[in-house]
Amino acid sequence: MIYTITLNPSIDYVVELEELALGGLNRMKRDMKYPGGKGINVSRILNELEADNVAMGFVGGFTGQFIEERLKEHRMESNFIHIRKDTRINIKLKHGAETEINSQGPVIEPAEAEELLTRLAASLRQGDIVVLSGSVPPSLGEGYYNRCIQICKEQGAEFVIDTTGAALLEALPSRPLVIKPNHHELAELFQTEIRTRDELISYGRRLLGLGAQHVLISMAGEGALLLREEQVYHASVPPGQVKNSVGAGDSMIGGFVGTYARTGNAVEAFKMGTACGSATAFADDLADQEHIQQLYAKVQLQEL
Ligand SMILES: Nc1ncnc2c1ncn2[C@@H]1O[C@H](COP(=O)(O)OP(=O)(O)OP(=O)(O)O)[C@@H](O)[C@H]1O
Ligand SMILES: O=P(O)(O)OC[C@@]1(O)O[C@H](CO)[C@@H](O)[C@@H]1O
Numbered sequence: 001m002i003y004t005i006t007l008n009p010s011i012d013y014v015v016e017l018e019e020l021a022l023g024g025l026n027r028m029k030r031d032m033k034y035p036g037g038k039g040i041n042v043s044r045i046l047n048e049l050e051a052d053n054v055a056m057g058f059v060g061g062f063t064g065q066f067i068e069e070r071l072k073e074h075r076m077e078s079n080f081i082h083i084r085k086d087t088r089i090n091i092k093l094k095h096g097a098e099t100e101i102n103s104q105g106p107v108i109e110p111a112e113a114e115e116l117l118t119r120l121a122a123s124l125r126q127g128d129i130v131v132l133s134g135s136v137p138p139s140l141g142e143g144y145y146n147r148c149i150q151i152c153k154e155q156g157a158e159f160v161i162d163t164t165g166a167a168l169l170e171a172l173p174s175r176p177l178v179i180k181p182n183h184h185e186l187a188e189l190f191q192t193e194i195r196t197r198d199e200l201i202s203y204g205r206r207l208l209g210l211g212a213q214h215v216l217i218s219m220a221g222e223g224a225l226l227l228r229e230e231q232v233y234h235a236s237v238p239p240g241q242v243k244n245s246v247g248a249g250d251s252m253i254g255g256f257v258g259t260y261a262r263t264g265n266a267v268e269a270f271k272m273g274t275a276c277g278s279a280t281a282f283a284d285d286l287a288d289q290e291h292i293q294q295l296y297a298k299v300q301l302q303e304l
Pocket of ligand 1: 182183217218219220221222223224237238242245246247248249250252273274275276277278279281
């Protein structure tokens with residue numbers, strides 16, 4: 001089974017404006033609400049790929065209820081801890097450019113925090129995969145992901161972590177199945193500037209050396225790189241009109257994990273991850289099965 005953990009889910013409130021007048025009254029051209037948060041997005045893609053999964057994390061209040069209802073409508077399995085405070089609302093403003101305004105998220109009480117760890121430990125079996133994705137609400141403290149990873153190790157489960165900075169570096173010795181920094185995050189991680197593909201590969205290799213089993217480096221419209229052991233692959237993205245890049249990275253992780261869990265083939269998983277990322281970038285909401293399959297046939301892989 002695949003479990004996704006979203007410590008800080010959100011309603012993504014997508015607002016489209018013709019133009020943004022700061023300090024003035026703006027009227028929306030269109031607005032949409034989606035269940036969001038990185039792990040939930042991964043689960044939604046897994047669902048499109050018909051990969052069994054359970055979405056876990058914290059939800060609360062009317063906003064949390066909205067998320068649970070939407071997931072039920074998509075016939076998705078979830079096992080959320082219900083918290084006293086309201087799940088956050090994140091604003092995704094589209095006015096030519098995409099501007100994101102994310103909330104810090106609600107306070108999670110200590111008993112609620114412990115309950116998730118207990119449920120995770122009780123659910124996991126040898127060979128399961130746990131995807132840890134997104135920001136950690138400040139009240140949980142910095143070590144919370146480490147406690148989740150510890151539980152995965154104790155139960156013999158693989159884990160994937162999609163986070164940045166120190167939290168990512170700390171997780172590497174525990175051998176994550178895959179990590180997916182984008183090219184900017186990779187440069188930040190090593191506090192450097194990366195100018196060429198060779199430099200990307202060289203810094204990506206360092207992450208393998210530090211413990212990651214697979215490293216995906218996503219490069220938006222430039223496609224992505226997969227590094228594992230001695231091999232490096234590039235995937236080119238098919239042409240299309242970009243509508244929404246929010247969740248493209250999560251879609252890539254969903255595609256990779258869902259396919260890897262089914263086939264054990266990292267190269268095929270990489271191809272599917274790239275197709276899912278691009279299919280989301282070319283859609284208003286996250287990708288759907290039909291578009292993922294269409295793009296999968298068009299992704300070109302090259303061993304470097
Ligand atoms: N403009 C684009 N055109 C085609 N494919 C795209 C585009 N943007 C993203 N993708 C696809 O999605 C994958 C992940 O995108 P990206 O590198 O933007 O990840 P990310 O920064 O983690 O995304 P985000 O944080 O916006 O979800 C890319 O490798 C590519 O396959
Ligand atoms: O604030 P975080 O947890 O870092 O990111 C949350 C978020 O921006 O990530 C998803 C897209 O990747 C959105 O659904 C959601 O709003």
